[in-house]
Amino acid sequence: MKILRKLGQIVLGSIVIAVIPTILAELFREKATLHDAVHIYRYSLIYSFCISTLAWFVMERLARRLWRSSRWAWIPSLVGTLAILALIGSLAANLIFVAIGWQNPATFWPEFGVGFRIALFMTVLLGVTTTSVEVLRGRLQAANEELRQRQLEDERARQLITQARLSSLESRIHPHFLFNTLNSISALIREDPRKAERTVERLAALLRYSLEHNARGLVSLRQELHVVEDYLEIEKTRFGDRLRFSVDVPPDLADLDVPPLALQTLVENSIKHAVAPNRHGGEIGVSARLESGSLMVEVSDDGPGFERTSLQQGHGLENLQERLTALFDGEGRLEIARRDGRMVVGVAIPQRKVLA
Numbered sequence: 001m002k003i004l005r006k007l008g009q010i011v012l013g014s015i016v017i018a019v020i021p022t023i024l025a026e027l028f029r030e031k032a033t034l035h036d037a038v039h040i041y042r043y044s045l046i047y048s049f050c051i052s053t054l055a056w057f058v059m060e061r062l063a064r065r066l067w068r069s070s071r072w073a074w075i076p077s078l079v080g081t082l083a084i085l086a087l088i089g090s091l092a093a094n095l096i097f098v099a100i101g102w103q104n105p106a107t108f109w110p111e112f113g114v115g116f117r118i119a120l121f122m123t124v125l126l127g128v129t130t131t132s133v134e135v136l137r138g139r140l141q142a143a144n145e146e147l148r149q150r151q152l153e154d155e156r157a158r159q160l161i162t163q164a165r166l167s168s169l170e171s172r173i174h175p176h177f178l179f180n181t182l183n184s185i186s187a188l189i190r191e192d193p194r195k196a197e198r199t200v201e202r203l204a205a206l207l208r209y210s211l212e213h214n215a216r217g218l219v220s221l222r223q224e225l226h227v228v229e230d231y232l233e234i235e236k237t238r239f240g241d242r243l244r245f246s247v248d249v250p251p252d253l254a255d256l257d258v259p260p261l262a263l264q265t266l267v268e269n270s271i272k273h274a275v276a277p278n279r280h281g282g283e284i285g286v287s288a289r290l291e292s293g294s295l296m297v298e299v300s301d302d303g304p305g306f307e308r309t310s311l312q313q314g315h316g317l318e319n320l321q322e323r324l325t326a327l328f329d330g331e332g333r334l335e336i337a338r339r340d341g342r343m344v345v346g347v348a349i350p351q352r353k354v355l356a
Helices: 003-016 019-027 034-066 072-100 105-188 193-212 221-242 261-275 316-328
Strands: 245-246 282-291 294-301 333-340 342-350
Touching: 003 019, 003 034, 019 034, 019 105, 034 072, 034 105, 072 105, 105 193, 105 221, 193 221, 221 245, 221 261, 221 282, 245 261, 245 333, 261 294, 261 316, 261 342, 316 333, 316 342
Parallel strands: 245 282
Antiparallel strands: 282 294, 294 342, 333 342
16 A cells, blocks of 8 residues: 555656656747647656656665765765666666657667756756755654653653652651641540540541552542541540631532642641640631632631741641642642631642542
């Protein structure tokens, strides 16, 4: 099939190329007639077909080598090859003319010389032009392929950097969370062993959640809320009635995705700033809503609050902001504000639904 398609291209190309010397010959004749044009065209067509067929076998293979060479190396090789093709093709064309009676054998060499000079000019002109285009196209394709490979390598490198960055951030989150929880359990062991046992069960569930979802990057809000409620119950064993909390999240938002332990980080921050330092404790509210195509998850408290500039390097909220940047490529953000006398810290996440 490929050979037939190529043969069709050779025939079509020969028909078109044969027009050029016919036109040039007619332009330099004083009395050009249609009969003369047809006569010249049929000779030109045989020349064109013979040389084009040879070029198909030779130039396609030669061009693959030429485009890898420097300009000064391939131009002489190309011109020399085209000259040889013109010589062999012209010889074949004239033999055909003799065989079919278009040419007298006695005038073979003189007519061959005239035809060869014209064929040489046309072959070199068209051959250099065509091959130059193919060489440039080959180099362009190679450059595009190399660029595509580099882009793929850069993309893989960015993904590896992002994964390493997230793993590093999460490794800083987990120990901090674990130490706080263990402190809560240690305070209960002597006072209320049953409650301590229940707290250990909650801790085990939280650690299992953390390990299972560490590699996923995103979890459903429903799962995150379940973890936060367990975490608040664990902290309530430390603070008792000093810790008061409420959760107000519409059920239709439960399947949207959030980074694992993101909400827990916000709650932990409120406990640190609003509950722990206050003798009377504090009240924490967890809420979620949709706003301008983003999922807004907020944790508010009635504590004294803080300024973003006061956050130290390695702080849980700073880590959370870095995780949002890594996961959502700048579309996720951390918001800190003071509203209606309460400190509100939240995350804005592109609205996406976790697929099972």
